[in-house]
Each structure stands twice: as C-alpha cells, then as structure tokens.
Amino acid sequence: MELFLQFCINGLMLGMMYALVAVGFTLFFGVLDVIVFSHGDTVMVGSFAGLSMYWWLNAVYPGLSPEWTVLWIFFAAVAAVVAMGTLAARFMIMPLRKAPPLNTLLATMMLGTVLREAIRLFFPDGSNPKPFPRLLPDWAWQNGNLILRFDNILLFSMGALVIILVYLLIARTRLGMAIRAVAQDEEAARLMGVNFTLIVMTTFAVGSAVAAFAGVMNGLYYNEINFSLGLLLGAIGFSAAVIGGLGNIYGAILGGFIFAFLQTLGAVVLPFASAYKDVFAFGSVITLMAIRPTGLIAEPSSQRV
Amino acid sequence: MGIATLFRVLIFCLSLAGLSVDSGIAAAKTTVKVGFIGPLTGGVSSNGLGGRNSAELAVMERNEDPSSRYAYEFVALDDECKSNIGVQAATKMAADRKVIAAVTHYCSAVALSTVDIYHRFGLPVVVWGAVQPDITYGNDYPEIMRICGTMINQNEEAAKFMRSLGYKKFAIIHDTTDYGKSHKDYFTKYLVENGGEILDVFGVTSDQQDFTAELTKIKSLNPEVIYFGGLTPLGVRVRSQMEKLGIRAQFEGVSGIKSDAFIEGLGKELAEGCLSFIEGTPTEKLPGGRKFLKAYQSRNFAQGPEAYGPFAYTAMVQILDAIEKVGPDRKKVTATLNATKDAPTLVGDVTYDSHGQNIVPVISKYVVQDGVWALWEDSEYASGKRKLVNSKQ
Numbered sequence: 001m002e003l004f005l006q007f008c009i010n011g012l013m014l015g016m017m018y019a020l021v022a023v024g025f026t027l028f029f030g031v032l033d034v035i036v037f038s039h040g041d042t043v044m045v046g047s048f049a050g051l052s053m054y055w056w057l058n059a060v061y062p063g064l065s066p067e068w069t070v071l072w073i074f075f076a077a078v079a080a081v082v083a084m085g086t087l088a089a090r091f092m093i094m095p096l097r098k099a100p101p102l103n104t105l106l107a108t109m110m111l112g113t114v115l116r117e118a119i120r121l122f123f124p125d126g127s128n129p130k131p132f133p134r135l136l137p138d139w140a141w142q143n144g145n146l147i148l149r150f151d152n153i154l155l156f157s158m159g160a161l162v163i164i165l166v167y168l169l170i171a172r173t174r175l176g177m178a179i180r181a182v183a184q185d186e187e188a189a190r191l192m193g194v195n196f197t198l199i200v201m202t203t204f205a206v207g208s209a210v211a212a213f214a215g216v217m218n219g220l221y222y223n224e225i226n227f228s229l230g231l232l233l234g235a236i237g238f239s240a241a242v243i244g245g246l247g248n249i250y251g252a253i254l255g256g257f258i259f260a261f262l263q264t265l266g267a268v269v270l271p272f273a274s275a276y277k278d279v280f281a282f283g284s285v286i287t288l289m290a291i292r293p294t295g296l297i298a299e300p301s302s303q304r305v
Numbered sequence: 306m307g308i309a310t311l312f313r314v315l316i317f318c319l320s321l322a323g324l325s326v327d328s329g330i331a332a333a334k335t336t337v338k339v340g341f342i343g344p345l346t347g348g349v350s351s352n353g354l355g356g357r358n359s360a361e362l363a364v365m366e367r368n369e370d371p372s373s374r375y376a377y378e379f380v381a382l383d384d385e386c387k388s389n390i391g392v393q394a395a396t397k398m399a400a401d402r403k404v405i406a407a408v409t410h411y412c413s414a415v416a417l418s419t420v421d422i423y424h425r426f427g428l429p430v431v432v433w434g435a436v437q438p439d440i441t442y443g444n445d446y447p448e449i450m451r452i453c454g455t456m457i458n459q460n461e462e463a464a465k466f467m468r469s470l471g472y473k474k475f476a477i478i479h480d481t482t483d484y485g486k487s488h489k490d491y492f493t494k495y496l497v498e499n500g501g502e503i504l505d506v507f508g509v510t511s512d513q514q515d516f517t518a519e520l521t522k523i524k525s526l527n528p529e530v531i532y533f534g535g536l537t538p539l540g541v542r543v544r545s546q547m548e549k550l551g552i553r554a555q556f557e558g559v560s561g562i563k564s565d566a567f568i569e570g571l572g573k574e575l576a577e578g579c580l581s582f583i584e585g586t587p588t589e590k591l592p593g594g595r596k597f598l599k600a601y602q603s604r605n606f607a608q609g610p611e612a613y614g615p616f617a618y619t620a621m622v623q624i625l626d627a628i629e630k631v632g633p634d635r636k637k638v639t640a641t642l643n644a645t646k647d648a649p650t651l652v653g654d655v656t657y658d659s660h661g662q663n664i665v666p667v668i669s670k671y672v673v674q675d676g677v678w679a680l681w682e683d684s685e686y687a688s689g690k691r692k693l694v695n696s697k698q
Contacts, residue, residue: 129570170536222542228512268521
C-alpha cells in the first residue's frame with residue numbers, strides 16, 4: 001500500500017510537470033492553430049534563466065534568504081522567457097500565419113534547436129549538467145516505504161495554482177474572453193474590435209510564463225538541469241496535449257497525468273526492463289490516438305485537424 | 306605567354322623556394338601530426354578535457370626537447386561521447402594521412418563503433434579511457450591498443466571487495482549502452498560467484514531524467530547496496546533522487562563516475578561515502594606521478610587531468626617514442642607499439658598482449674571523503690573512523 005502511494009506521488013509530480021508543458025501547447029494551438037515545437041526548449045531556457053539569477057544573487061547578495069531567492073529565480077525565469085516567447089510570436093509565428101502550417105511547424109522546430117545549441121555553446125560550461133540549488137526546506141515525513149516531502153507538496157500545489165490561474169484568466173476575465181474570441185473566429189473577433197496582435201502576443205506570454213515556471217520547478221525538483229532536458233519534455237508535453245485533446249486545457253492536464261501514469265506503469269509493472277518505459281508510454285499514446293483521434297476531451301475546433 | 310614571362314615566373318618560383326629553404330633552417334624538423342579524440346563537450350567532458358590536456362602535455366614536452374627528431378602538431382577532435390559523432394571524428398582523423406597515430410576515446414560505445422574505421426585506414430590508436438572488453442578483445446586489429454584496463458578486472462575486484470565488507474543484497478541500475486550493460490553483466494557474474502545476491506536489475510536510457518519509479522521499486526526490495534553502471538551525469542541523478550526518496554543503501558559506482566564533476570554535481574554531503582573502482586594506481590602514488598602532476602599544473606590548463614589523464618599522457622608518450630624510433634610511418638608505428646613489453650611508464654609497466662590490451666592487474670578503490678575521491682586504504686572508512694551505509698564492519 002505504501003509502495004503504491006509512493007508510486008502515485010512520483011507519478012503526480014511527473015504528471016504535473018508534463019501538464020504544465022502540455023498547457024502551453026494546447027494554448028497556442030487553441031488560439032492560433034499552430035504547434036510550437038520549441039516549447040520544450042523554452043522550458044529548458046526557463047531553468048537556465050533561473051540558474052543564472054541564482055548565480056547573480058549569490059554574487060551580489062550572498063546572504064539572501066532561500067524564500068526570496070526562490071521568488072527572484074521564478075521572477076527572472078518568467079521575465080526572460082516571456083520576453084523571448086512574445087518576440088518569437090511577433091516576429092516568427094505571426095508573419096508565418098498565412099503560410100502552410102508545415103512551415104510554422106518547421107520554423108518552431110528550428111527555433112528549438114537554436115535555443116538548445118545556444119545554451120550549450122554560450123552558457124558557461126553549458127554542455128555539462130548543472131547542479132540546481134536546493135532552496136526548498138527538506139522536511140519529510142517517512143513511513144516505511146512512503147516518503148512525503150514538503151518540497152514536493154509545495155511544488156505540486158504551486159503547479160496546480162498556476163494551472164488554475166491560467167484557467168481563470170481564460171474563462172473569467174475580459175482578456176480571456178478576447179483570447180477565446182480569437183480562438184473561435186479570428187475575423188469576427190477583429191470586427192468586434194479585438195486587437196488581434198496584442199491578443200496573440202499575450203497568449204504567448206502566458207504560455208511562456210507557464211513554461212518558465214515548469215523549468216524552474218524541474219530544477220528545484222531534480223536539482224540538476226542540462227541543455228537537452230527540453231527535447232524529451234517537449235515531445236511528452238505535446239503527446240500529452242494530443243491525447244487530452246489539443247486546444248482544451250482540461251485535456252492537457254488529463255493528458256499530462258495519463259502520460260506520467262503510463263511511464264510509471266511501464267517502469268514498475270511490466271516484467272521486462274524499465275528501459276522500455278518510454279516505448280511503452282509512447283506506444284500507448286499511438287493506440288489512444290487510433291481509438292480517439294480527437295483526443296479524450298474533444299474540442300469542437302480540433303475537428304478541423 | 307612569352308619566353309620572357311616564363312623566365313620571370315621561373316625566377317620567382319626559385320626565389321620562393323630559396324626563401325623557404327632559408328626559413329627552413331630555423332625549424333629544420335619535419336612536422337608530424339598526432340591526434341587525440343575524446344568527449345570535449347557533453348556530460349562527461351571533464352574527463353575528455355583532462356585527457357586532452359594530458360595528451361597535449363606530452364606533445365608540448367616533446368616539442369620543447371631539442372633532441373627530438375620531429376616537430377609534432379597536436380590535433381584534438383570531439384566525439385561528444387556519441388557514437389555517430391565519434392565515427393565522423395575518427396574518419397576525419399584517420400583520413401588525414403599526415404596523422405601518424407592517435408590517442409582515442411573515453412566512452413566505450415564510441416570506441417566500439419570506431420575500431421573498424423581505424424583498422425580500415427591503418428591508423429594506429431591507443432585507447433586511453435574506454436573500458437569495455439570487446440574494444441580490444443572483440444577483434445584482431447593490430448591498430449587497436451588499449452593502455453587502460455578493462456571492466457572485467459574492475460568488476461571482479463569490486464564484487465570481491467563488496468563481499469569482503471559483508472554486503473550481500475544488491476540492486477542494479479545501469480544505462481542501456483554497451484558500457485552500462487557490460488558493467489552489469491560482469492558485476493553480476495563475479496558477485497554471484499562470490500556469494501552475493503542481485504535483487505533486481507533496471508536498465509535505463511542514458512538521457513533519462515526521472516528515476517523515482519525505479520528507485521521506489523528498489524526501495525521496497527530493501528537492498529544493502531545500489532550498484533550503478535554508467536557515467537557521471539546519470540550517476541548524479543540517481544544518487545540525488547535516492548536521497549529524495551529516503552533510500553538507505555550504499556551507492557556503489559564504476560570507473561565512469563570517478564570524476565570531480567560527480568562530486569561537484571552532487572555537492573559534498575550527498576557524494577560522501579560513494580564508491581568507485583578504477584584501473585591502475587592513483588597518479589600521486591605512481592613512479593613519476595608527482596612529476597606528472599607538477600608538469601600538468603605548470604601548464605595552467607583550465608581543467609584537472611581527472612582519472613584517465615595519466616593514461617592519455619602515457620599513450621601519447623609511447624606514440625611519440627615510437628615515431629622517434631621508426632619515423633612517421635603508420636605501419637611501422639603500429640608494429641613498434643604492438644611490441645611494447647614491460648615498458649616502465651607513468652602508469653606502471655606496460656605490456657600489450659596479442660589483442661593490444663595492456664595487462665594492468667591493479668585496481669584502485671575510491672571513496673568520497675570530504676568532497677574528494679580518497680583512496681580506500683587511506684580513507685577514514687577503511688580505518689573504521691567513518692562507516693559506509695549498511696556497513697557490517
């Protein structure tokens with residue numbers, strides 16, 4: 001039983017990380033009908049921006065308390081990644097809006113490679129894994145095989161809070177209404193006086209902020225980051241968004257947790273070695289897609305896919 | 306073109322030739338290229354850079370020696386510890402006819418995929434850091450030699466040592482490359498022979514981030530030791546996540562984690578008490594080891610020599626000696642290197658067997674103590690002052 005609970009906790013943490021990445025994919029697709037493949041690498045840039053902030057704080061304000069340090073790290077990561085995301089939206093994705101979707105797909109894929117290589121080449125010693133500071137309190141409650149760590153609970157709740165905030169922003173605010181209007185019908189929204197460019201850029205800012213949060217969360221959870229962590233994370237986040245139903249936030253969350261569940265299952269239950277857990281998880285995604293091509297929670301818009 | 310023009314061109318050419326003869330007097334030696342390939346970027350680059358610096362040190366020293374017959378040019382290429390990149394680097398190096406011999410590869414998977422290339426081009430290479438047995442024993446290529454030992458001896462020694470400490474129950478995590486898999490195989494073989502027990506084995510991909518599922522399962526099996534067969538980046542993650550899940554087991558690594566990057570990546574506290582096994586005697590205890598370290602430090606390299614630096618250095622010295630002896634000819638250099646027998650070197654006496662494998666019987670045991678890899682015999686763990694996790698002693 002304890003063991004089962006421990007697997008659940010691990011799976012939930014992993015699922016939250018995937019869900020945060022999937023939310024970004026789904027948001028971009030919902031509004032602009034584009035798949036932004038560089039999203040996984042955006043997460044990675046977020047964690048490196050956070051690490052840079054930590055180094056800077058350490059050099060300039062060596063005595064800063066861990067709480068403030070964590071807040072500043074989050075702030076720096078979000079600021080850097082939001083700036084990057086909106087710029088990419090304005091100067092790369094919007095100009096390509098009239099081009100075939102394949103072009104956007106390719107362009108964002110290239111952008112991902114550029115980001116990855118840039119960190120590898122220009123970040124000091126960027127090709128080596130970097131230790132990410134342990135800033136959260138390490139209180140833990142242990143009972144046999146079960147260990148419940150305070151930092152896990154904190155990260156999980158923060159992740160959940162971020163997703164709820166994004167949901168409220170989209171469902172309850174005027175800005176959200178404008179985003180939904182653009183998602184539904186771009187031209188009608190324009191005619192109603194919605195500033196299209198601004199809305200697209202705002203959507204990208206929101207999606208990138210979530211990615212930055214996921215990046216720092218990744219660092220705080222594993223205490224180690226590297227330039228290539230976005231590669232697999234992006235593929236998983238995208239798969240999660242697709243099995244959930246691209247364009248639907250609930251779907252992204254559901255997809256994220258399903259994927260984490262599949263991976264954990266693959267590592268634990270299957271008799272053959274855990275080396276195949278990704279094969280198993282991605283294979284299951286293919287099966288799910290064959291059964292429900294529009295995702296588990298189908299969005300009217302995804303009928304267009 | 307008139308005769309006069311031709312004549313002028315001829316004069317011009319002659320004067321150029323004259324110039325080159327003049328400048329040739331200052332550097333009368335022919336230039337010979339020697340190569341180095343290792344992971345200069347990527348997760349294990351600290352080892353690669355240490356190896357490169359050590360090999361370069363050997364070349365620098367030779368070039369400063371007035372009695373050497375040739376001027377040596379050092380060519381270093383990056384294999385990123387990836388087979389596909391390694392194959393490109395090896396082909397580039399081997400295809401350059403001016404390169405007479407090279408010191409190659411830290412990563413076993415890369416070394417395995419490049420041996421055919423060196424053989425095809427006839428380029429003699431000395432492997433400096435890859436320990437998978439088949440690199441030398443899986444072929445009959447005279448061009449391939451290896452100065453460091455194989456993981457067979459390493460794991461035999463490791464298994465016997467762990468049993469002598471009273472450990473019985475082990476769980477294994479290994480990466481699914483040839484390197485990690487072979488470590489698992491040899492360790493399992495020797496552990497079982499010596500009465501140990503393997504509770505479960507987990508193969509993981511070499512870029513995996515999350516090990517909580519595997520480790521949770523291991524935790525429920527309650528092993529005394531977690532044996533990790535893989536390289537530094539993965540080792541850091543496994544050890545770090547062990548702690549997060551509150552697993553009380555001794556962490557036993559292989560030669561692939563014996564790097565300063567392992568301790569840096571984990572921090573002093575978490576790295577404390579981790580074990581590693583590696584071929585050869587520690588540098589500072591070797592004949593001439595102190596001299597090597599001093600010479601290395603005097604060049605102000607940005608990185609330390611790491612565990613395999615002395616091997617890379619020695620391999621390069623042997624290559625340079627062979628070129629001095631028989632001239633810059635790949636075939637002759639291969640034959641000379643192959644014939645090496647009981648040669649006294651920095652890493653002890655070197656003898657290549659029929660497969661070009663140096664027979665190094667010594668395996669050193671290391672434990673992290675206060676943020677450095679300490680030789681087991683000199684550590685406070687051996688003296689009983691500190692204790693390993695689950696220690697029976």
